[in-house]
Amino acid sequence: MLVENMNQSQTESVRSLVMVRRIRKDLTVLLGALWLLDGLLQLQPYMFSSGFAIGVIGGSLMSLPRPLYVTSVYWLEHLLIPDIVLWNSLFAGLQLALGVMLLVGISRTRLAKLALWISIPWSIALWVFGEGMGGILLATMSGGEFPGTPSILNGFPGAALLYLWVTILLLIPESWWGNRSKLSPVWGGAGYLFLVAAIVQAAPLMWTAFGQASIFAANLDNLPGALAWTIRPVINAATSHPVLANSIEVGVSLVTALTLFLRKPSTLLYLLPAAWVTFIWWFGLGVGGTLTGLGTDPNSPPLIILLVLPTWLSLSASHKRFMRESKF
Numbered sequence: 001m002l003v004e005n006m007n008q009s010q011t012e013s014v015r016s017l018v019m020v021r022r023i024r025k026d027l028t029v030l031l032g033a034l035w036l037l038d039g040l041l042q043l044q045p046y047m048f049s050s051g052f053a054i055g056v057i058g059g060s061l062m063s064l065p066r067p068l069y070v071t072s073v074y075w076l077e078h079l080l081i082p083d084i085v086l087w088n089s090l091f092a093g094l095q096l097a098l099g100v101m102l103l104v105g106i107s108r109t110r111l112a113k114l115a116l117w118i119s120i121p122w123s124i125a126l127w128v129f130g131e132g133m134g135g136i137l138l139a140t141m142s143g144g145e146f147p148g149t150p151s152i153l154n155g156f157p158g159a160a161l162l163y164l165w166v167t168i169l170l171l172i173p174e175s176w177w178g179n180r181s182k183l184s185p186v187w188g189g190a191g192y193l194f195l196v197a198a199i200v201q202a203a204p205l206m207w208t209a210f211g212q213a214s215i216f217a218a219n220l221d222n223l224p225g226a227l228a229w230t231i232r233p234v235i236n237a238a239t240s241h242p243v244l245a246n247s248i249e250v251g252v253s254l255v256t257a258l259t260l261f262l263r264k265p266s267t268l269l270y271l272l273p274a275a276w277v278t279f280i281w282w283f284g285l286g287v288g289g290t291l292t293g294l295g296t297d298p299n300s301p302p303l304i305i306l307l308v309l310p311t312w313l314s315l316s317a318s319h320k321r322f323m324r325e326s327k328f
């Protein structure tokens with residue numbers, strides 16, 4: 001009996017290790033594909049113009065703390081704008097290289113790890129200077145000229161920060177993935193994100209028509225004119241009934257977090273995060289502006305899905321194994 005239990009334990013450990021390695025491989029492939037997409041989007045004509053430097057980067061800088069804001073604007077005006085073609089070529093080239101290295105690194109582990117380490121400082125730089133720290137400080141007007149509304153519906157906490165999060169998950173030792181606790185940052189990371197998103201969404205400004213309009217009405221520019229009509233009903237509903245709208249937004253994020261922490265019910269576990277992220281991506285972010293030629297990346301929703309993916313894949317693998325073994 002003891003030997004049988006030991007063999008069963010060893011078999012389970014091997015299965016767990018195989019599952020972890022498969023999940024990490026899938027994450028690496030998807031992360032590489034996203035970096036490759038970002039690099040291609042960075043090659044769009046608009047990105048080589050001063051309009052990109054002023055409108056996109058300059059707009060993001062406004063949410064930085066005052067000293068960093070002033071310094072960043074100086075370098076923007078005297079370094080980036082005069083040589084925007086050169087700098088944007090470097091930005092695009094780096095992201096394309098990261099994507100290729102990660103995809104090729106599936107069979108060359110050292111190459112993938114090198115790409116992951118290189119992406120860490122780049123993700124931090126993108127988060128600070130390209131995304132204004134994901135809008136975390138917007139509401140304080142620390143560096144900008146108008147109050148903001150940090151919300152998962154408009155990209156909080158920033159795609160670049162989520163790139164960093166996924167990168168760290170792929171760099172930590174496989175043994176750290178062995179902690180299958182529901183509160184583990186590996187398996188429960190997305191739950192933490194939705195929980196924080198619910199707390200942020202409960203900020204006073206979000207219960208007002210202005211707060212709701214700053215999310216949905218601002219999204220009109222992210223979609224082509226032919227598609228902008230799809231979000232107008234949401235704009236009207238949210239601004240007409242801001243308390244109800246924000247109650248739903250807070251509630252859905254909380255229920256999503258709870259579902260991910262509890263890992264059940266299974267149907268809701270798969271459908272709710274996917275549906276909520278899809279809503280955020282279209283109605284809050286306009287697919288990151290990628291349909292208008294103005295988006296540098298698809299924004300945070302695809303990264304949120306990557307954080308949910310370990311839970312989805314592990315439960316899928318466990319379910320398939322249970323069904324297979326139950327036949328005997």
